[in-house]
Amino acid sequence: MKTRLLVACALLLALGCSQTPSQSLYQQLGEEAGIAAITDGLLHQIEHDPLIVGHFRDTDIPRFRRLLIEQLCELSGGPCQYSGATMEESHTGLHLTTRDFDRLVNHLITAMQQQKVPYSAQNRLLAMLAPMYPEVIDR
């Protein structure tokens, strides 16, 4: 029994080590350039989605792009500081629905796929964004 536990521990360690030097999410997203490319991919998707593009009618897109890059960079542990408004503030008055949220998530996944972000890193980022759902919906 004891040996089996030891073997299991060794295996776990080996598994852990095989992923080291454990890359930060920021690195997995491709650092500054990668995050900029993901954001541009996302903006491209939004632009071509007639069901949500209307929300961005009055948006200052270069500013939105800069803030989104800042936010993703900070969230993923990069050397940035998000300088925009809170999620509640910036989405108030937009009356976003779950459908808008679903579509944006799909677009983000597509953008990350295009940048060849590993599946596990995609999920790490999505796990950080999903809890913001109540902050942006129905406001």
Place this chain on the structure above:
Amino acid sequence: MIRTSLVLLCCLLTLPALASSRVLATGGATSIEGSAGGGIVPWAVINGYGSDDEWSIQAFGTRVAVDDFTLHAAGLGYSWDNRWELSYARQQFKLDTLGGQLRQDILGIKYRITGQLLYTALPQISLGLQYKRHLDFDLPALVGARSRSGVDLYLAASKVWLDAIAGRNLLLNGTVRATQANQTGLLGFGNEHSNRHRLMFEGSAALLLTHQLAVGVEFRQKPNRLAFADEQHWRDIFVAWFVNRKLSVTAAYADLGDIAGLPSQQGWYLSVEGSW
């Protein structure tokens, strides 16, 4: 029935997709009873990929071949608003060794009470009802079943934990079902003494290995109220492949325990689902 469904499926595949905004795999598969879920357990998820203000239709065909029996199930579903799910399924249970067949129809309705599978801290919680009606009741009556039809009521909670295990997303589902059914209704409802509902627990766990591929296990507690033969809990281990939002294929190895006196029924489960 299965052939018609397959033909229908192929025709529908050529149609343009209706708006289907939800994330791939969040519609789950279609269970043998027609409700979205795993293979043998209904989940809290609403079938298809419709989000707010969207609707979708589903068609599925399933075959479960265990040692002495073969179950064919096929049906249609309609979902809207990621809130309501209506379903119809026809089951044909072939008694390969004993001879003959048992068929039942299942009408299902499911209502999502609260929660969003991927986004909310609270699980997605749904209430569902399955009305089942047997078409070959002579045999179930002979072995002690009281009634030709029955109603299952279930409460299901499902949640996905993103980045749960090795960067993969984990889905857990728990379902509590009140049922009168013997062998899910294939052996009728109730026994000589009573037709009361019994509370059963069902559970599933699935790990998404990629956006398109999930592996998992399921367990379904079963009542055991017919004196003529033991009924046992069901379990399976499955792989589901979400080809795209229109097509998914699920394969499983199922252990259905003793059925009608024939011991340890195990075998393969294969299901194809289309959604538009």
